[in-house]
Amino acid sequence: MRDRLADALSRAKADYAEVRFSVDDATSVMYRGPEPEQVRSARLSGGVVRACVRGGWGSSNFDSLDDLDHHVREACECAALVGTTTTQIADAPVAPPSEHRAALLRDFRGIPVADKIALVAAYNDILLRSVPGVETSYAGYSEVFRTVAFASTRGASFMEERPRVDLFLGAVARDGSLVQQCFDGRASLETYDAAVGLEGLAEELARRAVALTKAPPCPGGAHTTVLDNRLAGVFAHEAFGHMSEADFIYENPQMRELMVLGREMGGPELSIVDDGSMPGAQGTHPFDDEGTPTRKTYLIRNGLLAGRLHSLETAAKMGEPVTGNARAVRQSDRPLVRMTNTYIEPGPATVQELIAGIDKGIYACDALGGQTMMEEFTFSAGYGYRIENGQIGDLVRDIVLTGNLFRTLHAIDGIADDLVIANGPGGCGKGGQAPLPVSHGSPHIRIRDVVIGGR
Template identity: 60%
Template structure:
């Protein structure tokens, strides 16, 4: 493969050309209610050529390697049509050639379909039988084995295997027209074993759906809020992380001013990190999809903005170093600047101390979703509890938090000592590419004056 890609690239006349070819084998099993809802498997291969001439990009997407030469020609022609300036791309760091095989403690490709179904069926039965108000369930197992070949006209080549296994459980409880859903998931890129022994998780998920039927909706208003590690992680990712992605900054002078290095972003205890090289996490890979080795980047240190996330182009145009954050979700799409494993570093307070500072507030737990439109963020907790006089109280549902990131980062007034990076299903969406494997993490956080949407 290496020789084929490298030799095809020699025909390109562009300032810079790269080709990425991928093969993705995946399998999925879903139970819904009493029975299996679907069993499917796919094998898809394909690639993309990107060429840059005088700063303009041309891209060609193809399925078969037989079309590689044609793709290089078409991408080159597109780049010539677009380019009017100067090609500015940072140097590619790292070795010229690398092979990065998957390191699987237990390889899911060695587990039979029957065994996978048996495991999933066991959890589904627990979900169904936990309570009579469970109306239906969904239990999904999926795995994928993605092999990425990358070569550029700079002479770089890598082959990296990127495996992933996900197990997601959901229970729907119903009382008349009221329907409540509870969800949880686990995921790993290192072992099949992560999907085993989850009977307690299945039971807890079903019980939560049942309890949510009786829980009142969270009242709207402005409250002090304690976020659990999962919500704190979503906050790090959604509220702040996306702002640090330089494809949004590098050609936008006003936003660059806003996100200038050294700016005071939050309280002094605040440190936010993105680390694509953290061993074993879902957002981890050896190289990004432009051939840059991944690494650890501090985005906020002691409350001050100290870093941005980069591709080769954004790094060159902002005069900074590439960080290995140009990532593509799969074959046939270009890499864009994305996060990897993003987390807020731990502080010193115990959970009890965090709660003690709240007379009347909300403890938000688990993630249902998060979305951001740069300064504005919104995320939904899977569930929450009232906090009354420093004690965790009544369970509440429909907990949706929103705010302005620039205000909110200054409003964090408590950092727990219990950092956790969560590896669940799902992932990040941006530019139509979703879900990209990422992880988020945080310690428990306490934030003043958070807007909660309520009826």
């Protein structure tokens, strides 16, 4: 396969060209309420040729290799129509000809679909029946085994197997017209066992959903807020991580000035990292989708802007090291600059010390999601508690936090020592491409005066 791709590229009339082709084998099961609602299986192939001519890009995507030469020509012709300057591609290490077979600790392909359905049915039963007051449930399992082949005119050539298993659980409780939902799950690139043994989680979700129907909404306004590991990880990803993606910066002089390396972003205890080479995490691969080796990159180190995430083009145009962060989601997507595994490094405090210093505040837990528009961000906690006189108090619901990135990073005044990396289902969205498998993590952190929307 790799030879076929490289052979087609040998006829590319371009300064740079690459081709990626993948085959996905996927199965999914979804319960919603007492019955299985979906059982699906798919075998889909797809790919994309991308070419750069005089700095302009062209691409042609397809679902069959039958006419690969045509797609190489088409991508080159598209690029030639665009380019008027000079192609700039970083002179960086490339993926050597190699094959990366999946080394699954427990391979989901050897387990009958009936067993997977039985596993989901058991979780679903717990969600529905363990706690009175649950109205309905969500319990889903999905697996995909993607085989990717890649070649580029820089000499990169690899085949990688990318397995992934996702387990998704949710409980919906209702009290009159008030509906509350709690979701969680696990995902793994390494083992089917990540989906096993989650009975306790299912029961906890059911209990929390019912409890939230009795809890008051979180009061709106500015609160000193402690974020748990999961929510602080989403904060690191949403509020700051996207700002460090160089494709938002490299062609924008004002943004380059704003995000100049060395700028003070927060206190000296604050360090934020993206690491696509971290073993066992969801954003981990040997190479990105341009054939560049992945690595650990400090984005903020000791409070100062230390680096950013790059593709081959953004690194060349900014004169910075490549980082292996060009990633695509669907088979035919062009790679964009994306995060991999992003986390805040642990600090010196204990969680108790963070909370003890607060007379009146909010302890916000878990994440329903987040979104950024660079300077401003917002994300939602799954649930939370009041903090009063240094003690965690009553449960509250409907916590949506917002803020200005620059002010909020400076407002972090406590970082705990309990780093946790979350590997959950779902992923990141950007430029119409979602969900990209990523991990994010953090210790507990404390932020002064976070704006929470409330009624």
